[in-house]
Amino acid sequence: MNKKILIVDDEISIGLFLSKFLTKNGFEVSNAISGAAAMEILSQETFDLIICDYRLNDTDGREILIKVKDKHPSTIVIIITGYSDVKLAVELIKLGAYDYITKPLYPDKILAAIHTALESQKSLKEIVLQANAKDVAEYETDPVDFICGQSEASCELLKEIHLIAPTSYSIILTGKSGTGKECVAKAIHSNSLRKDKPFIAMDCGSLTKELAGSEFFGHEKGAYTGALFTKIGHFEQANGGTLFLDEVGNLSYEIQAVLLRAVQERKVKRIGSTKEIDIDVRIIVATNENIALNINKGTFREDLFHRFNEYSIHLPSLKERGNDILIFAAKFLMVANLELNKKIKCFSEGVKTCFLNYSWPGNIRELKNVVRRLALLTDGNEIQVDVLPLELSNYTGREEKHKNGIEAINPSKALKNAAKEAEYDAILNALIKVNFNKTKAAQILNIDRKTLYNKMKGLKLNEAFKTEDR
Structure with missing residues (x-):
């Protein structure tokens, strides 16, 4: 079946040109000369892809994009415009646009973009379906760090990873503690052109002012008391690859100043050395704080923030991922089986119910720890409700457990x-x-x-x- 494309452009000549060209190339094409006409068509049928001009007589491409993604989240949207604006392009991509193409339009370029977009959508669906199809036994042969999900939040996250990974942009990862920021950073690195180079992770939360210079840039033997050997800093270790800075909001103002210079000039100097070393490092930083508030308070440098913030990704909480909780739990059960030399196959329906109803304030990290403990306390092939920790076993309430035919928790056993x-x-x-x-x-x-x-x-x-x- 031919893929369906909707062209939205108030310049009739461009709409006709694209329609004829794409029809010849095997697509089923419809046209709309206004935003209102486009939404009327979309209320009656769905499309695989929409090509929309940014400036329309009655609205703009941004509004069309928002409405399309709200009603048809799986539809691909490509924005075309006669005005090149990098900030606008980034904003549209964050809102869900697949691509942003500036005029003049070249047929081969348009066709290539469409094919790439449709293939990307197909690949994304295959990745998600493969991840969701796995049970615990299949995960034993595929112990990956990053787990896909099928929820809208997880699909959007995966799409952003595949969008930004091939670029050299610095990235800020935001989200609550335990949402898997380091796993996402690794996934970005693994899908980048730097994937064969080092990925170095650094916890900024544990850095002191005295240690920071040595950890970031290294030191020469004898540079200071206690420097008994030459040390290579994290920037050098990550050269050619990716440097991940976790909890970057905890860096002191003095350390930020030194870090800014290294990021700007792409050069580092070991403590005790006069030699500057060229570095080529992609930086991904993570924080669960609101850095904008820290900038207003004067505790975080605005210029450093903008160096990091070439692109930002917000990680959803575990609760926002819905049934994906069970996909994560299956992966963590696999890991626990390997650790404990067990062969637990699954969770009971009662445990699944508790998992889905619990609020998970600690997010993915909490789920991982809970599954690990449940595996420890389980001797059979299935994890039962009676080994759940109190915070989960009490969450659904005793009445609901009886209603679902689940035996109430024995308080002394709990x-x-x-x-x-x-x-x-x-x-x-x-x-x-x-x-x-x-x-x-x-x-x-x-x-x-x-x-x-x-x-x-x-x-x-x-x-x-x-x-x-x-």
Whole structure:
């Protein structure tokens, strides 16, 4: 079946030219000479793609774009205009336009843009369908970091990733804590021309003023007391690739000034060296703060913000992704199975209901931790409601559970599970802190080594993380 295209242009000659050309190339074409006419046509039928002039007699392409995306979110929109404006192009793309083409119109260029857009839409749908079709067993052979979803929010996020990835733009990722900003940064890098070069992630929240220069730019041996060897900074490590700066809003004003110079001049100098090193780094930064407010407060440099903000992507919260919660949960269950050497196949319907109704204030990070704990507490092939943590098990209410035929939570059992989870977290954190040295971990926990060993055995931590007997 031929793809359907709607051309919206008040210049009749251009509309006829495009209509004849695209019809010859196998498309089914309709024309509208005004915004009102276009919306009337769209109220009666749908199109695969719309080519719309930006300036119309009764409206503009921006308004048409917004209305189309509201009523027909899967329809591709390409805007054409006689006025080249980069800011306008970026705004339209953020609103959902696939492309922005300036006049004069060249037939081959238009045709190439249409084919690319339709192929991109097809690829996007295939990616989403493939991700959604997977169960836990299939995920075991494909442990990817970034998970697609089928919700409108997830599809828009994926579209933005594929749009911006091939460019060299610096990007600001915004969103609540735990929404997966580093995973998105990695996905952008993996789909960019820099994918074969390093991806270096840096947590700005833990940086002190004293350490920042060394971490960003490195230092020479003997540059200061304690500099016992030459260190390569993160800018050099990421050269040719991508540098991801997490929690960038936490940087001090002094560090921002030094960082601005490196970003502007694309040169760095190790502490203790006079030699400048050329760098070619794409920068992606992430924040859960409102940087605009920080600029007004005088705690964040406006010039640095604009250097970073060549493009911005807002990550939706987990709750905004609807049924995608279950897709994420399936992936995290796969990871937990590998960690714990288990073969849990699925979640019960009651657990799925709780997952979908819970507010998930900690977003994807919270879901991942919850699934990990549930896997620890489950011995069979299916995760049941009775092992849910209290914050989830109480969320749907006892009446709803009885209504759905789900057995109410036993309070004493739930409390026991909560205590077990807390103990698991305390022991695991202690082990990580001392690189899984059991003797040192026991000292931190103020218990003897034998007690620690027995608790680890009971919690299956030896199996999960294959800790050495030391």
